[in-house]
Amino acid sequence: IQLTQSPSSLSASVGDRVTITCRASQGISSALAWYQQKPGKIPKLLIHHASGLGDGVPSRFSGGGSGTDFSLTISSLQPEDFATYYCQHFNNYPITFGQGTRLEIK
Amino acid sequence: EMQLVEAGGGLVQPGGSLRLSCAASGEIFSTYWMTWLRQAPGKGLEWVANINNDGGESHYVDSVKGRFTISRDNAKNLLYLQLNSLTAEDTAIYYCARGGSTTSWYWVYWGQGTLVTVSS
Numbered sequence A: 001i002q003l004t005q006s007p008s009s010l011s012a013s014v015g016d017r018v019t020i021t022c023r024a025s026q027g028i029s030s031a032l033a034w035y036q037q038k039p040g041k042i043p044k045l046l047i048h049h050a051s052g053l054g055d056g057v058p059s060r061f062s063g064g065g066s067g068t069d070f071s072l073t074i075s076s077l078q079p080e081d082f083a084t085y086y087c088q089h090f091n092n093y094p095i096t097f098g099q100g101t102r103l104e105i106k
Numbered sequence B: 001e002m003q004l005v006e007a008g009g010g011l012v013q014p015g016g017s018l019r020l021s022c023a024a025s026g027e028i029f030s031t032y033w034m035t036w037l038r039q040a041p042g043k044g045l046e047w048v049a050n051i052n053n054d055g056g057e058s059h060y061v062d063s064v065k066g067r068f069t070i071s072r073d074n075a076k077n078l079l080y081l082q083l084n085s086l087t088a089e090d091t092a093i094y095y096c097a098r099g100g101s102t103t104s105w106y107w108v109y110w111g112q113g114t115l116v117t118v119s120s
Helices: none
Strands: A003-006 A009-012 A018-024 A032-037 A044-048 A061-066 A069-074 A084-089 A101-105 B003-007 B010-012 B018-025 B034-039 B045-051 B058-060 B068-073 B078-083 B092-099 B107-110 B114-118
Touching: A003 A084, A009 A018, A018 A032, A018 A084, A018 A101, A032 A061, A044 A061, A069 A084, A084 B045, B003 B092, B003 B107, B018 B034, B018 B092, B018 B114, B034 B068, B034 B078, B045 B068, B045 B078, B058 B068, B078 B092
Parallel strands: A009 A101, B010 B114
Antiparallel strands: A003 A018, A018 A069, A032 A044, A032 A084, A061 A069, A084 A101, B003 B018, B018 B078, B034 B045, B034 B092, B045 B058, B068 B078, B092 B107, B092 B114
16 A cells, blocks of 8 residues: 655644645555654654544644545644654555655745 | 663675664563564655564565564563665664554554664
């Protein structure tokens, strides 16, 4: 299963609402997770099962979708949110990730 | 909360071998599926292999099948990844990770990673 994220990169400002999409090449029900990774750091789980908020993750992050189309939305960007975001499916093997979306400060 | 610490990375020549280890502490290691992932320099994340709680079931990404072997020692709280027939494409930071539940295939806990560099 291939995961295609859009856009590959994005420039936005603090306070903006941002949405990243992830499209699966075949249906994966809700078996999708989202991660945030900052340079030189390990990935952090944000969302599991498409819309479940990870422990300790701020409520400005939300996930949605099922089947083949998914989204990650940040309702009001904070300075610490500028990072790279990855989607990952866990519907079956092989487990795969999207190519990543780099979110930069405008 | 589980802590994970990888070791064993380094510089190895093409065709060479390396064994990575991941020491787990803080929770009952033997009840969880464990996973190895990797990230090539400047690239995205890639799932490599995972193994069930008793070591009886494992799965691999196609690019490492027949070359890498995942294993575990529950008595020592250790996860391993044996890397054989290494190529430059295997150069990456290798992470061990654990899911939020015993069988989850998304990962809450990550080690800091160990760098494997394949170069002559």
